[in-house]
Amino acid sequence: MPALYEAVVRHVRAAPVRSAFAHRTYYWLTDLDRPPRLPWPLRPLAGFGHRATRADLEGFLAGEGVRSDGGPILVLAHARVLGYVFDPLTVYWCHRRDGTLARVVAEVHNTYGDRHRYLLDVDGRGRADTAKAMYVSPFHGVEGTYRLALPEPGERLALTVTLHTGGAPPFAATVRGRRVPATAASLLRLALRHPLAPLVGALRIRTRGIGLYLRGVPIRPRPTHHGSPAHDRTGARP
Template identity: 50%
Template sequence: MSSNTAIYRTSIGHVRQTPLRNTFTYRSYSWYVDVDSLPRLPRWLAPLAGFSAADHLGDPAGTLRGNVEAYLATQGITLDGGRITMLAGARVFGHVFNPLSLFWCHDADGALRCVVAEVHNTYGERHCYLLETDAAGRATVPKAFYVSPFNDVDGRYRMKLPEPAERLAVSIVLERDGQKPFVATMDGVRSEATVPNVLAAALAVPLAPLRVAVQIRWQGIKLWARRLPVIKRPHHPSQEAVQ
């Protein structure tokens, strides 16, 4: 596999403080790849890590690079062939679910131009946030997408999305006037994407995409049982070059 490919064994945490307190943490793992050099696993290992443009923004029959560039073009951004890296979960035994996929987009000189944060909800919808981050990977953007049945679309996200190195440290804080913030974090340590490390990650978190989807729904059931009000899902307009 490409030397640009890595696996991060992750710890993902959520802290809700308003109107009631709820915290949870779960383990998973993510792949960090160059979209022009996607991993090619041995045939016997291939069911543990599939990568497809159809699992992300844009034309399902296209390529990851082509689809990211098409979206950026709608925002007036051209990379001129610069490198695009992605942090996401792979398809495992035919299943995939990425609450968050991140694309770091560089220009032809190698400088980071922007970050695309692609968010999926459990209703099969997706939304992309375009972020022009500072030197520490920080940016703020208005919330525009319904993710949880217990959060409306008000507020703003304060994100910290530095490109992964030996460690991964991503945080997203949802802020609303007069309320305490909702905080989501993802931390991990880089390992080479060798066959032993792929197997170790898959064994540590079997069927990771299904587990993530189940854990999110289970937290929702617990919040519903605690009588947290459910907020009706609004219509989500398609974004150009995203859906």
């Protein structure tokens, strides 16, 4: 059941200055327990060993008081390309054995190597609110609330994350894409169309940050995060 999604990622900031940018990329949707087995010539284009294991994710759920009955878990994320991966957002849709959705886990990574998992009890449209708990952008602190819409992908991929602080939405990120078959031909086509997609995405985020700094947007100090079952330093991920 693995699938590929060719997508456009957009970031929009409404404050303190208005700024927007978009870039094209692609994602994998896979079963956590059954990552794709690619022909060896294609393996440098898609590695999956950096993702959570079922034991790791179920341990996180148990620590949050959620029991898992071993149902399927779908993962949307970048694959490792030529040894590199950076995923600002990895989404896990955790199902019960009867196929119903139990919880969604939104795993956020920043460019400093930190990770935080948000456990979401979403409504029928994949929506939930959660308090922000990790420093992500140097232009925002850790205060505020995320309003997320993370419906399980079908033929279309449509994710939205909006950060609300002080009654205003100063930042929104969207991912919009279409499903394509996870074939060797599709992977080659997307890898050629969007070469080194995870690296390019990380460079765009950093370049955009430099641009905002040069426009006079103030830097918010980065707090010291303390490790917990839901938040730790990932460092170099294997």
